[in-house]
Amino acid sequence: MRITSRQGVFRVLTVAAALALPLTLVPAAAYADPAPNPAQKKLIDSITAPAVKKHLQALQSIADANDGIRAAGTSGHTASRDYVVSKLKKAGYTVTVQPFEFAYFEELSTASMERVSPNPRAFTPTPPDGSSVGEFATMSYSGSGNVTATLQNIDLTLPPGPTPSSSSSGCEASDFAGFTPGNIALLQRGTCNFIVKAQNAQAAGAVAAIIFNEGQPGRTETLRGNLGEPVSIPVVGTSFAVGEELASATTVVHLKTDTVSEFRTTYNVIADSKWGDPNKVVMAGAHLDSVTAGPGINDNGSGSAATLAVAEALGKIPTKNRLRFAWWSAEELGLLGSDFYVASLPAAEAAKIKLYLNYDMVASPNYAFKIYDGDDSDATGAPAGPPGSDEIEKLFVKYFDTLRQGHNGTDFDGRSDYGPFIAVGIPAGGLFTGAEGVKTAEEAALFGGTAGQPYDSCYHQACDTIANINDKALALNTGAIATAAVVYAFSSDLPGPDTRAAAATRRAATAGTGADIQGRAKN
Structure with a gap:
């Protein structure tokens, strides 16, 4: 894809050496042009996969101590929430714990x-x-x-x-x-x-x-x-x-x-930095809850832990734009936490959110590197995201291209927490490594792994433990998450127009018939 001037030219240093270390984040991940200053570059390089694995181990230990699960409305989720909140406060964020009622089932x-x-x-x-x-x-x-x-x-x-x-x-x-x-x-x-x-x-x-x-x-x-x-x-x-x-x-x-x-009552966790323009909010999120069948370490401890590691590194860094991070609850029950958050925002506050980045399952064992298709370049399935989503996609595409790492697209099909944001016209993007869907022969040639098998054979099961994490996928996606956060934290030209005009049209175009509910499952 063509890279717009606001993304510019990316560059890489010592990539081959980095890729030889599956638990070490690419130490010179792809950077936007103009290149970050030395302090910003050092900041990106400091966010490593071992730090993410430390958080994943903590989430596993929490599940182990709470009947093997971290589902919304359970003690395992409460303990996960408290763990994230403690890390965020230590990192200097203003943290909001947002309660909402939901229907619990087990x-x-x-x-x-x-x-x-x-x-x-x-x-x-x-x-x-x-x-x-x-x-x-x-x-x-x-x-x-x-x-x-x-x-x-x-x-x-x-x-x-x-x-x-x-x-x-x-x-x-x-x-x-x-x-x-x-x-x-x-x-x-x-x-x-x-x-x-x-x-x-x-x-x-x-x-x-x-x-x-x-x-x-x-x-x-x-x-x-x-x-x-x-x-x-x-x-x-x-x-x-x-x-x-x-x-x-x-x-x-x-x-x-x-x-x-x-x-029952459950809680979103929202963390705002104390720096940057409060009228230009760069937001990233991941759902913290598991299903009731297992600990949910890939789904979605992986996205939660990577987002937390990035937030920790950026909390005390003065940025140009305001950073906001979110850990959603009850995503597994139908995006309830993110939907509640977006529905609760006054229009003026929603307009301040210039983009939303979603990270849900970023370390699947039989992974594919999937980037949300912001411009509908495949011309199939769900339509393009709101204006600016194409530019977010291009940033992630260039990150993987610079590392000579294959990737493919995945639709905004409404099955993760970007859904409520794109419904109100906020540009969105993010990463996904696959769930219960089956890896194709073409993907196996591109990424390795096993064709004809699920991306994650432990999806929504008790075996979704820390042993279910692919370290290479975790490392490269952590690099992408860190790069996007720093690029947008300091960008003078954020993606997308400052408009929500197409939101109602898009909502109507993507709405289901409502005839039957078969439950939500990721691609």
């Missing part, structure tokens, strides 16, 4: 479901850690319960309709006319959100709800749905085949779920 043990009659049989469950997918799965925010009752079909479309969302099963209270309280409602995916179906079933007196997939191509597998808010009855999702089987006769089912589903 599946404590594997659910069970069996047909009691006719023809008794047990169905294969999906365990809480998601390590395998069975014939049914507990929906996020399902209530806890142990019931045996008759199934009652609710306005099913069998055989399936011609298009997705042909079924409207359970979307209207009238669908439950004649429903027998104490029965289990058998529902089909389609038309409305899962929560509407579950709440209507609960209101009709159902003791549980089973929602099966719709049946068209792409909608046959086991539903692993997200209700979005707590309900009191057990709710599970099944494949189309299981639902069709259960619907075929008068059926009695035993269903047991073991969950915690309730509202």
Whole structure:
């Protein structure tokens, strides 16, 4: 890509020697032109991957002491928050701990479901850690319960309709006319959100709800749905085949779920430097919470720790622009922390944020170096980011190009904390090394690793420990994060126009249909 004058020409010193040391940050990472003065260069060089690993070890120790997790609303997240806050205060930041309420969910043990009659049989469950997918799965925010009752079909479309969302099963209270309280409602995916179906079933007196997939191509597998808010009855999702089987006769089912589903309070951490123009805020962030299945050291201890190491190095350095760093909570539940923060900002304060940089999973073991596609240069998938996002992309592209390190693009698909920022027109960018997606042969040729395997085979699992960190990916991405922070901290010409005019149009263009919630997962 062409580099604009504001990015200028990058340069590298002793790169080959640096790349031979996987835990040593490239000591002469790519710099913008005009080159940083010696103090700025020294500052970038001082931010090393071993410092990041020290923070990662602390997060691992916190998880180890708190049931193996650091999820929002748990003691593990509280301890992670306190660790970050203590480091930031010592580094000289003004720290804000921002509380917000959210719907907490945890599946404590594997659910069970069996047909009691006719023809008794047990169905294969999906365990809480998601390590395998069975014939049914507990929906996020399902209530806890142990019931045996008759199934009652609710306005099913069998055989399936011609298009997705042909079924409207359970979307209207009238669908439950004649429903027998104490029965289990058998529902089909389609038309409305899962929560509407579950709440209507609960209101009709159902003791549980089973929602099966719709049946068209792409909608046959086991539903692993997200209700979005707590309900009191057990709710599970099944494949189309299981639902069709259960619907075929008068059926009695035993269903047991073991969950915690309730509202809790969690916290974002926001750190403002005491230097720079308060009307020109350069912001970077990472989510601090894990899922409830594991410690989340790559997802997203890696981005959190790298951001913290950069913040520590810059806290007492006078900069031209104001630096702001954020550690979001409840990202794993749908970007709740970053969304709350952006929604809470007065328009005048939002206008001061000139760009947002997002770092979510920067050390995946079977990594690819992915840069958010700010200009939609691939012309596929999600559109370009707000004006200025293209310039952020170019900075990261030139960083990796200068190191002769391959890279590729990744869409702004709304699956991480840049989402609320681009929705209000703030230029954004960042880095990502891949999650549960499968590495292509082309990527294996470019980055090494194993084609046909996930970027992170421990994604959202208990094995996402410090052993799940790739040191080379961590080192090079830490260099990129440090370089972007210093370049923008001292830049006289920040990316993008000072406008949010396209925000409403973009929000409309990227909005989902809202028909069903299948849960958020990274690429």
